Amino acid sequence: MTLTKNLFLALAGLALIGSSAFAAQTVVVEGNDQMKFSVNRIEAVAGSELTIVLKNVGSMPKAAMGHNLVVLHKSANPAAFAQAAAASPATEYIPAAMKDQILATTKMLGPKEEDSITFTVPSEPGEYVYLCSFPAHYIVGMKGVIVVTAE
Template sequence: MNKKVKISAIVLLGMLAITSCGKKDTTTTESSEINQTEDSESQAEVVSNDLVIEGNDQMQFNKAELRATAGKPITLTLKHVGQIPKEAMGHNLVILQEGTDEAAFAAKAITAKETDYIPASEKVSIIAHTKLLGGGEEDTIQFTIDKKGTYNFLCTFPGHVAMMKGVLIVE
């Protein structure tokens, strides 16, 4: 073989080796995706009453839906995974009774700075709430909801309710 043919063959083999390394075995990927889906579905059936949710410096909860079993104690932990202090980017989590007007509640909360944005006049609308947290802090609360239903939760720090809210589904 002449030198040009050898170099061309080496380059071609090198290119084939590089491009084939990135190829995935779709059979293995598909079967593991099916197994993960089946595992997720079976895990969804087993509802834990130990709940963890995070709030960040971008005014977001990492979950918009939580699930728990009715009649059993619920342990909920709120973690503020950001770095900004609570005076500028405080987060709490307030679980409201079914039927509570979320917007009206949030409007009253804005004026309740002295009670960490938990309006005293609305205590009957609140099932449970965490304390107001700054970056790096967390709070764990325990409560029980006996009635199955969908309960709204939100952060009552001024302006946060627009982005920081979700539902607790009690089954």
């Protein structure tokens, strides 16, 4: 996605703050060589539109330090998902058998790459975990939560 479009989305999000009927927000999350996300908690209103931009700001090669951002359904088991993901290198660490647990996911990113996802926040309030599914990254804490509140 281009910088211009990112700026547009950010401005559009700002302009819509306070208007719950058209609530939308864009959150930029960085992933780094220390296997951490820069944002670990995102608050969102049920049914609103959420854009997450993931930027890999590290410099290690993708094969050793790739990052993605996978948003899971509330009912998913993040630890089990991460474990299955680690055994799925052919699909960039997305376990085919658990695709139905995914709300949205970015591509697996190498250094200095970025990707974004836009999706409708679930209507059911609660905590929705997001994680990086690269092997071992979830275990060392490359995860966060989207806290969904009622409209």
